[in-house]
Amino acid sequence: MAYLSKDLSVLAYANGFTLWHYTTADAAATVDSAGYFNAAADMLRVGDIIIATVDTTGTATGGLFFVSTAAAGAVDVNDLTQIGATDTD
Numbered sequence: 862m863a864y865l866s867k868d869l870s871v872l873a874y875a876n877g878f879t880l881w882h883y884t885t886a887d888a889a890a891t892v893d894s895a896g897y898f899n900a901a902a903d904m905l906r907v908g909d910i911i912i913a914t915v916d917t918t919g920t921a922t923g924g925l926f927f928v929s930t931a932a933a934g935a936v937d938v939n940d941l942t943q944i945g946a947t948d949t950d
Contacts, residue, residue, distance in 0.1 A: 889941035
């Protein structure tokens with residue numbers, strides 16, 4: 862699949878920082894590829910954090926993406942920092 866603007870929403874904004882939520886059927890490795898969020902380059906800024914739910918049609922995973930590059934129409938996020946990686950009960 863590809864980035865869908867309808868699946869990216871603002872959760873909070875303050876002092877030039879935005880906390881986002883994004884949900885997608887794409888795997889985390891696809892989402893953290895350089896250019897995945899290029900269509901959102903006019904909204905995302907370096908330092909923004911995206912709370913994400915990925916692989917929603919498989920084994921859904923949640924985590925955080927940090928926006929590391931956002932300039933001249935190009936966006937890149939760091940690899941997913943997974944939340945809740947282990948459930949022992």
